[in-house]
Amino acid sequence: MAEDGMAKNKPTKYEKWWRKLHRIEKFLFRIFFPYKKYGHTEVYDDRNYIFVCNHLSFLDVFFVLVATSKPIHFIAKKELFEKGIFKNFVVKCQCIKVSRDGTDVKAVMQSMKYLKDGENISVFPEGTRNRSDQILLPFKSGASALSIKTKTPIVPIVQLHKAKFLRRSRVLYGEPLEFSEYYDRHLCDADIAECDEKLRNTMIEMYTRLEDMTGKRKHKKK
16 A cells, blocks of 8 residues: 555656756756746745746746746647757647647647646747837737636736846746636637736736836837
8 A cells, every 4th residue: 555655646757857847947047047036926836827928038938937836838839849959848848739820729628628637837928939129919819718718817927038148037926817707608709808908918017017126117118
């Protein structure tokens, strides 16, 4: 019986990989890409969440993974699974493959399955890296709909600047956001669009607040 109990508690390869990523973050990333956390600085380990972050570089994943000690399934464009240096990463992280236009039904179903099983997922709602002068690019529909359909809170994360070598980044972690008034309702496109806009506005307000907190104001267009 004791051996059976030990076997049940033995971490899977997936869990071991995430522990390795946290060690990389602790002993390498935060040294060479230092950052300071603001807002909700304690880890979100009490339940599962959808972590949503603005997208400035591939290093953004580290700002998301430190929000919880538990594994996260990132939604990633399918091209990353095909070739290049990121293929091994997205496979080991058990990322969710999605087409560039964000209308992949299989990806939606896989995301919902993970959430209903009590696991975390992460979405970069802009769909691509933001190289513009806007605070956020227009959102692609997805995070809000998943949140409502699975009754999973969204944790918004906002960074001021993309991570750069030996330059301190500032990252703000928000309080969980829920669209509970939409639970158990038939959702139309207008409902989803309204929730996406609420989420986007929340993140823009967080960005502005982080500028004020750090004295790092940049004049950008919404």
